[in-house]
Amino acid sequence: MSWDKTLLKQAGEIIELYPQKRSALGPLLHLAQSKDGYISDDSISVISELLGITEVQVKSVSTFYSMYKQEPTGKYLISVCKSISCEINNSTEVIDKVQEFTGLNNNETDEDGLFSFEAVECIGACGGAPAMQVNYETVEGINAENVFSLCSWLKESAPEVIVADEMQENFGGIKSFDWAIQDNTGATSTAPGFQTLKTSKVKK
C-alpha cells in the first residue's frame, strides 16, 4: 500500500461514517485526488482493498465522474464555464485569455505542473455569469482583464489555499447573490475543499 499512515487513518475515519463501506468510495476518491492531483492506479488498488471491492469497480466510478482526474493536474485547476449563460456573457473571451496566459488547450496541464485548464459545463453560478473556478472555488462576474490578473496572481504569489471570497473580492464582478458571511476556508488541492475530508483549510 502506498498511502501513508495519516491518509490511511483518515480513510478509516471516512469509512466509519457509512453503514456500508462501499458508500465511502466517492469521498475516498476525492482524498486520492487531493493526495496526487489525480486518481492513480495505485490509489485505486488501495481503495479497492479498503472497501473490499475490486479494482475495476473503483476504476469504473473514478472514470465516470469528470472531477476525478485520470491524468495528473497542475497545482491550480482552472475551470471556466462554457455553458449558455456564461457564453452569452463573453466567457469565450475569458477562456481565450486563460489559454493565452497559460498556453494550454482544453484539458491540458503545463509542464511545470502549475496550471491545468478546462472549459466546463454550467457550474451553477449562472446569475453571476461568466463564472469560473480555481480548484473548485468559484469566482463570479469574471472578465478577460481580471482573469489575466487572477492568473498572474496565482503564478506569482502561489497561494497554498485558494479561497473563493478572496478571489471574488480581488478579481470578481457581479455576484448572483450575496454569499452572506465572509468565509476564509478554501481548497488546498485540486480536490474540492471539504472539511470532513480535510481537503480545505482556513486562510490566515
Add this chain to the structure above:
Amino acid sequence: MSEVVNLNVNGIDIQSDSKKLLIEACEDSGIHIPRFCWHKRLDPVGMCRMCLVEIETPRGKMLVPSCTTQISDEMIVDTESDVVKKAQEGVLEFLLINHPLDCPICDKAGECPLQDQTMAYGPGESRFVEEKRHFEKPISISEIILLDRERCILCARCTRFSDEISGDPLIEFIQRGNKTEVNTFPNEPFKSYFSGNTVQICPVGALTSTSYRFKARPWDLKSTRSTCNGCPMGCSTELNSSQNKMLRILGVDNDSVNQGWLCDKGRYNFEYLNSETRIKTPLKKLNNNFEEVEMQEVYSEISELIKNENTKVNFYLGSNLTNEDFVAFREFANSISNNDNKFYLNDDVLFQGFFNEDVELGKIDDLNNSDAIVIWAEDLKERLPVLYLRVRQAVKNGVKLIVFGHTNRTLDDVAEIFYSDEVVSENFEIIKDLTKLEDFKSLIVEKNVTAIIGKSTPQQSDSSINKLFDFLNSNSNLKILNAFTKGNTYGAFQILDNLKGTKDFVNEINSENTDLLFVVAADPIGRSIYSKQVKKVFDEIKTVVSLDNFKHETSELADVIVPISSTLGEKNGTFTNIEFRTSRIDKLVPSPGQTVSDWEFITSLMNFSGLSNNSYSLEELNTKAFEDLDIELKPYFDNLDKPSNLDGIINRTTPKIATSSSDSEKVNFFIGEKLYGDSVTERNSESISLLGAKKFIEMNQETVDKFKLSSGNCLLEQDNLEINVSYTVNNILPKGTIYIPTNRRELNKFDFSKKIMITPSRVKEALNVN
C-alpha cells in the same frame, strides 16, 4: 405476496403473476418483446431501451421499458403500435451508430441478437455517414476471452453476470457517455472460472472465446443436448460440432440445475477430443514397447484369461463413465466365474456419505427454499463450480449461509458466519462445542437447513463430519446434499454396490487377489495422492488392461491399452448428478479410429469369453440400470427423450459404499484440487492447457514469515523429491497450515502422511545450472 393479475396485451387478455416483469409476462404468453440487456437470470437494468412498449396511464399512453416495469392488474399494453415500432427503430439506429457491422468476420453473425433484431425491428436503412468510434480490435481480457469493444452495445450483461452471479466483478464499464467501454483493471485480467458464460450471453460478438474464434458459422453447426460429466453437478449442455469436430459447448437453462451457466472447465475442456496424441488403435506391450494390434487380438487374449476360472479380476474405474458403462462392468463382473470382484473408484476423497433411511436427501433447488445453508466440504468453487453459483444465488435470495473450515473461503463474502480456525482445527476437527455456538444455533435450530457436507480433504476424519451432521440432524429440519466431487460418482453409486476408493485400492489389492486388473479412464499414478502406492500395486499385478484415450503415467504401465470413446460427445448414455437426477449424455461426433465405448468393449468381451450369448444393446443396459428402481417414471432413454423430461428425472437410491472410514491425520498442510489442473485431457485442450500449469501453494502471511520466504517462490522437499513452487498468501488459512493443490504437476507425488520441508527457493542456482 404474489397474486394472479389480469392484463391486456395487444388486445388479448392474459394472466400472470403480479411479481413478474412485463417482458416476462408477455414472454410467458407467447408475445415476444425484443431486448438486449434483459436476461431472465440477471437483475433488470433498463440499459438498452429495446424493449419499449406502450402502456395506458392516467395521462394517456406512455412508452415504458417492459424489462423494468412490474405488471399490475388491468394493465393495458401495446407492444406493436406505431409508436412502439418507431421507438424500436430509433433505439436500433442509435445502437448502430457506433457498431462496426463486421458481420462478415464476426463469430456471432448468424446467431446475433443485434443482427436478428435489426432485421426484424430495425429501420431498414442507415442514415449515418459519420465515422464510428474506434478501439483496438480484440484485446484479450484473459487467457481464454477476447473483447472487441467496437462491437459492444453496452448492455451490461457481462458485467452484471460477473458481479451478481459469479461474484468476481473483474470487468466493468470504464469512462462515460460515448466513451464508455467494458474493460478490466490494467494487469488484472478477467480471471474467472465462469467467464465463458459472458461470451454466451453477450448479445453481440464483443466477447469471444479463443477456442471457438473463427472456427465455424452457426448455420454450419450440428448440435445436440447433453449433460456435462465434469463434476456431479451435471450441468445441461448443448454440444456443437462442425465437420465432425466438436467446436463448442453451451450452457442450457435447466431451471433445477445450472440455469444456463457452466464453469469454464466444463465449457472448454473438449479440445482433447481432436488431439493428435489420442490413442486410436489398441496397443499391446511387447518387450516394454507398445505396438499396435488388432482389436480382435485384444479380445481373444483377454477372453483367454477370463475363461480361466482361476483368474481373479478387479476393477479400478474412472468417474467419467456413463451409467450404462457402469452397468456393463457390473454385468461382466457378475458373470465371471470367479466373481468375488471388486470395484474401486478413482477417488482419493471417497467417504461413506450420508445415505440412510433417517437422512432426507436434498435437491439443488432446496438451497433456495431453506432458511439456512451449512457447508463443510471441499472447495465448491473449485470442485462443484455451478453448485457454488447456486449457493450464491440462494444467499442473494435471503438464505443465510454458514461455512465451516478453511476450504470454502470464496464464499466468505456472502457467508453470514464463516467458522475458521477458532472452530475448525487445522486438521479439520471441530474444536468447539457446537451447542455453545449461539450464532450458529440461532440460524439452524428448528429451521429448514440444507447442508452440503463432504470431506474437505482426504486427510479429514469421518468422525468430524459425522459430528456436524448429527448435530444438524437432531436440531434442524435437515436436508442433505452429499458433496462428492467427481464426474458420475452418483451414477456409480446407483449401479455398483460396495464401491471403494483409491485408498482402499492400495490397501487391499495385491498379486494374491488380483491377476487381471481393468483400469478404466483413470490416471491414478499421474493424479492420485496415493500415486506411489498405486504404482507399486500395478507393478505387482500380472495383467493390467487400461481402457483410455491417452497414454499417461498409468496407462503406460498397462499391458494392453484399449482406445475408448470419450463420454463427452462420442457416446450415448445417461449421467446421474448430485441430487440423483439422471439425464441424457448424447453423442454428436464420431468416435475416432478404432475407439469403442467402454460398454461396447466390455459386452463384446463377454461375448468372446462365452459369458453371455447375446450381446447387450445400449438400450438393454439402460433398462438394466434402472429396472429395479421403485419409481414410476424411470430414467429410460424413451422417458428422458420426452420434451418434458429433458431436464432429467430424479431417482433416489440408497447407495452402499464400502470404503473404510478414516481417522484424521495430524499434518501441517492440507491438500485439495483446483478446478484447473494438469490432467491429460486438460493438457491436450489447447485453450485451457496453461491454466492449470502453475505450481503453487498457499499459506497465510504469518506462515510465510515463519519460513522466512520473500521471493514469491519456495522449495518443497521430501526424501528425494524437490519441487520449486510459488506461494500465494491466503490469510484465511490457519497459522502454519499449507495448502497444496495436488492436481498441479508433480504435487501429488509427495507422501502426504509425512512431513514436507519448506525452504526459500533455490531458483537462482537452478537457473545457473541451466
